[in-house]
Amino acid sequence: MKSKQIKIALRNCGHIDPEDLSDYIARDGYKALSTTLSGSRETVVQTIIKSGLRGRGGGGFPTGKKWELAAAVKGDKKYVICNADEGDPGAFMDRSVLEGDPHSVLEAMAVCGYAIGADEGYIYIRAEYPLAIKRLKIAMAQAKEAGLLGQNILGTGFNFEIGLKYGAGAFVCGEETALIKSMEGNRGEPIMKPPYPAQKGFMGKPTNVNNVETFANIPAIINKGADWFASIGTEGSKGTKVFALAGKVKNVGLVEVPMGTTLRELIFDIGGGIVGGKKFKAAQTGGPSGGCLTEKHLDTPIDYESLKAAGSMMGSGGLIVMDEDNCMPAVAQFYLDFTVEESCGKCVPCREGNKVLYQILNKITHGNGTLEDLKKLKDLSEIIKSTSLCGLGQTAPNPVLSTLNNFYDEYYEHVVEKKCRAKVCRALIKYIIIPDKCVGCGACKRACPAEAISGEIKQKHLIDQDKCIKCGACYQKCKFNAIIIE
Amino acid sequence: MACAIKEKEIKEKVAEICKEFNNDPKELIAILHKSQNHFGFLPKEVQTAIAETIHIPASKVYGVITFYSYFTMEPKGKxxxxxxxxxxxxxxxxxxxxxxxxxxxxxxxxxxxxxxxxxxxxxxxxxxxxxxxxxxxxxxxxxxxxxxxxxxxxxxxx
Amino acid sequence: MKQLKNFGEFESLRQELKVKEAENEKKVRIYIAMATCSIASGSAKVLEYFKEEMPKQPVEFVIKPTGCLGLCHSEPTVEVVLPGSGPVVFGKVDTKRAKLIIDEYIKNGKLIDGVIEEN
CATH class of the missing domain: 3.40.30.10 (Glutaredoxin)
Known part of the structure; x- marks a missing residue:
């Protein structure tokens, strides 16, 4: 089968020694910087605009436009920032790029610096990525020694220094204004836009923020041309996107496919389908800000617009596959738990609203929900979406809304029939011993921490449902498959 | 646990760490990373020492520590x-x-x-x-x- | 690396490295994924093994620690390129499989099980 993957951002990952600058240069490394420095600033910006590249961190803002804005602002000091605060659980493409090809990000940042007129850049990186940090430091030192970063790069008079700033585990810092606050030594609370970072960013100076994958595309675009890049992908979404395939899919890993590839191709052709021959239920894209796509979306081409139309979003590229054993209200609750913990607390809708959403979901997964609650979930979600200050709050209810839309029957079963079909919600399941299969070995009785199982050796055993705490210990111990979950 | 580390020792180490970052309040997060690496956690004594050294309110230090999940005020197990x-x-x-x-x-x-x-x-x-x-x-x-x-x-x- | 002072110096270094890279293509090339999850799966031992064993073989070779190919499901992965043939990626490599790769594929050109087809 012909490969469906096209590697642009990941072009060097796995093919070069990330700790050896020579390897990178031998594969056209720093050629884009050299080309850039021999031309005008406007040329670079126009090339990126023409390529149609959009931000790979989630929002999808046209990268060239962003550069143009920052370039147009007058100022003696400007900054370039690389957002490497990959906090979206289940996403690890930035880590892979930084660990496998750190120079491509450094080179792109220097190109950006030249384009917008900045002489200083920072990489804001998660402290949880020690290996990526180590390799970046090595790469920075090598590039500087070779005169490809630092003062008077290649004798052109252009200066560009890069430093590292560490994140400390706050998801909201992926939002650019929060990230800048954090870089300045503060709590990473977002601020209202405008002013945009392009006008007033780090240290109050014009700043351009792009994410790792976006930067990794830049050298390839300059080397191969905007037209080449624009020929890949769909009308509104050019180039490729890296996805981190994870969850119940056979081939867990990183893949890079042209925009417009369908979910089916991603999960079944490249991902190898679902583990253990189970049934596909949903794919979550966009992390805690995204939504679930279902069977009916399998043939939707993946690009920024179509994912949005389907009630999800591109996000940074995490793609978690779920099967019939995953309970959708519980999944929504899992994401809300995340958002509640990661909400910075600055604005009320996000701080309080998401907490209430979480409580309602908790009620539902514990078997105490009502139909009224489902309506409340929907209404409150809409309010939080339209009134929160930043992207985190505005997208936090997406997992709730998309599961409600796509899996309403499951919610209905939880609140009306008090059933969890995936058998995840403990309060809604029962452990039962099938008398015909029970040989009376007593293993379950000994395993039960609540003394809920009665029966003599070699006699049929029985679980007292009132005493059962549903820990599943008996289920695990039974060698005769005599215990089932209902 | 915290009292087991001598106060003087804390102050000296904190001063040393802060100096590495030019006592710049904008480097607070970097200072906290380095301090946590050294002490294992960030008890009250370390927080106040940092606040005094770089001349910012202790409440600001506390505010930043509690905001980020990477920082901990509890000692970790072996x-x-x-x-x-x-x-x-x-x-x-x-x-x-x-x-x-x-x-x-x-x-x-x-x-x-x-x-x-x-x-x-x-x-x-x-x-x-x-x-x-x-x-x-x-x-x-x-x-x-x-x-x-x-x-x-x-x-x-x- | 010495400091590059102008475009000309950069271009000549680039050409020089490209020639070197082309020369490498005449050798057996072994790329060992060394990203976080590769290392967690034991790739450091595999790298060490190749570094120790390959000099004993009668072939010219290059060993490179690299980032990952994104094949998390099969880490540690090792890509071997024999002169004149396409790259072959072996999955779930431990020292035992590394020995097989050397004995069977590198020395005799025979494929072993567990080759990953990238799709």
């Missing part, structure tokens, strides 16, 4: 157990693994055993989703952990 609760690990049953650790160690997530041997916390995602569910004990990564393997893993450290 063997810190981190359970990844990223989405990939979650859908592959990380919660059951977490519950089993809680049961075996008789502590809740976020706590330390009374003998100071084990502490437990959850992580968002360590980016090793291919091995989900993943746990870490110290620097060692365990992949594809099943609840029934938990007791065996703990035994390695007893």
């Amino acid at each position: 063997y810190p157990i981190s359970i990844c609760m990223g989405t990939a690990c979650y859908v592959k049953g990380a919660e059951k693994v977490l519950k089993e650790f809680e049961k075996q160690l008789e502590i809740k997530n976020g706590q330390t055993t009374p003998d100071g041997k084990f502490s437990m916390n959850t992580l968002r995602c360590i980016g090793a989703c291919g091995l989900a569910p993943v746990i870490m004990i110290g620097e060692k990564v365990y992949g594809s952990v099943k609840p029934e393997e938990v007791a065996k893993i703990i035994k390695e450290y007893e």
